[in-house]
Amino acid sequence: MTEQRTENGTAPVTQAGPAAEAAAATEERQPTVIVDNLHVVYRLRGAGAKGRAVPAAKESARARLKRFVTGRQPKRGREVHAVKGVSFTAYRGEAIGLIGSNGSGKSTMLRAIAGLMPPESGRVYTNGQPSLLGVNAALMNDLSGERNVILGCLAMGMTPEEAHAKRDEIIKFSGINEKGDFSSLPMRAYSSGMAARLRFSIASAKKHDVLMIDEALATGDRKFRKRSEARIRKLREEAGTVFLVSHSNKSIKDTCNRVLWLESGNLVMDGETDEVLAAYEEFMSS
């Protein structure tokens, strides 16, 4: 298991903690992600809405020392405690849905698992490299869809031969050419839905130890959603772990075997899909 380190940190270090050891002792079920009492805090520099958000863990050493010595918070600035003491273990072969109302901490938690947000406290251990697929993941707008496919495949570790062999299949799966030859056009000519479809198609063309999908399917049409749900099931069968953030209970139901429900940064429920969705629907309608 590898402990996630983050943007300002150095390379990940291998470290076993008590939670990691306990989970590793489970022979049949192989843990892929262990989240141990995770807290994530955004700190906004400057007063009010104009402040720039920085992860709290990026606070300078000097500012931290000042806070420690004086016991005072910085004069200006506000904090958002986005994830509050969340713990769970994910296993190989699971597809885990993340649900919760707007602002409940789903995306922040995925970003922390991917190592893009430093925890304020707590630990994230991962087995393999987690890949976060978000609607805003970067593709090069000035390059054609085809070129982005090749570059995306190379970035995922394929050889140039493998990337070229996969290109047509990825474009076909994305469906971007269904209404004309869009794959040779620069991506800036794509609708947001088309770009999201291409991103998903590239990312899902490879087996992932841990694939995290943040609302990327929401922009696709019904036909594409069906195809991508089938692809997620396949990725799951191929022994990875898939996390899916979605506001569509149907997508979660059709894809996931387990659901984590977050509200205000707290983990309210962790269990089988039907059970958690039923409780969530009741909560939302009350």
Ligand SMILES: Nc1ncnc2c1ncn2[C@@H]1O[C@H](COP(=O)(O)OP(=O)(O)OP(=O)(O)O)[C@@H](O)[C@H]1O
């Ligand atoms: N860059 C940021 N700076 C400051 N606060 C942030 C930032 N990003 C998110 N937050 C806050 O963190 C909390 C969790 O947000 P997050 O985006 O993780 O929720 P979410 O469950 O993914 O929401 P949604 O369903 O609306 O996408 C919210 O209160 C949000 O306002």
